[in-house]
């Protein structure tokens with residue numbers, strides 16, 4: 385056993401444990417002091433003040449009236465039996481209540497009025513018309529937190545609009561939101577686990593996540609013991625209701641011409657066009673507007689707010705063509721898009737076919753169900769090879785389209 389018969393840990397055995405005990409003793413001692421004390425400790429010692437700005441006049445007050453407290457608070461102070469500020473309060477209160485607020489470090493032995501001072505500062509600063517937390521007081525133990533809360537309740541007894549909440553044992557419910565985003569940052573993951581460890585075992589724990597890949601699942605199981613699990617599968621995307629074509633070209637200019645021919649031949653309500661680079665996307669968007677199309681451009685260098693605005697406009701039908709790079713394509717469901725053009729085929733960073741992205745671009749969920757049209761622009765042997773591999777992967781025929789003779793397409 386690590387502990388001796390009398391219950392104290394041997395420091396050489398278990399340093400951490402000893403530290404913990406020490407801390408507990410200090411907190412218990414402090415609490416005891418508070419519980420048994422009903423009066424200020426008498427002190428005749430001089431208060432030493434170091435001002436941030438030594439030239440500013442030093443205010444000290446000899447009465448609570450001088451502080452021009454809210455009447456409800458003054459009433460609370462008097463109801464507690466305080467007649468005048470304690471030694472440390474004489475200097476500390478004017479500083480804490482000053483406008484603009486000033487920071488303060490204060491030291492004085494226990495029983496000299498520190499708690500009462502900061503409680504008065506908190507109650508003075510809080511604006512009950514704002515419905516949000518405004519003061520946070522951190523205490524080393526549960527009992528000390530309760531004790532300070534009691535002072536707040538007493539001093540604020542005539543100020544019931546100010547609400548006090550205890551973030552303590554028994555009151556917690558732990559919710560971890562956006563777990564998949566959370567674990568993308570190592571620091572956040574560790575932090576969550578550390579918090580979770582400090583919570584009591586019977587604390588209710590809830591975890592939410594948009595996706596549930598293995599890493600999220602592992603994390604979730606570490607955080608939430610004996611969970612119920614609810615998963616709503618995302619609707620499978622399928623290529624079943626999509627007509628897939630490819631067009632053979634020799635250059636990006638030829639691809640653009642082919643695109644214009646398609647536009648000339650069929651009525652396209654709205655289309656999304658995917659390019660591999662920002663540069664191509666920008667160029668193509670320019671060319672298309674010159675042809676008289678209403679074009680929206682989405683690319684990676686745009687701020688998230690800008691991207692959202694572009695997508696909103698496109699959804700509203702303000703633009704009929706959306707030219708975009710890979711980065712932006714994920715997660716955009718635009719129901720009315722019936723035509724998707726791969727101006728460049730999707731490849732991963734090693735240049736291999738990116739089947740998953742292909743499915744995301746082209747695929748339809750059962751919900752949208754409508755028939756769709758996908759056209760892939762092929763401009764080299766290399767891209768033909770990629771197209772063939774995509775075709776094999778999905779085992780779905782991608783037919784050749786002759787853009788000089790487009791009768792078949794409608």
Ligand code: ADP
Nearest residue numbers: 422423424466469470494495496497498499500
């Ligand atoms: P500390 O935080 O420094 O230990 P407290 O604020 O808890 O000191 O004050 C110690 C005791 O003195 C408490 O019982 C408190 O109610 C009382 N007290 C604090 N300020 C005053 C005051 N201005 N006049 C009279 N009693 C006071």
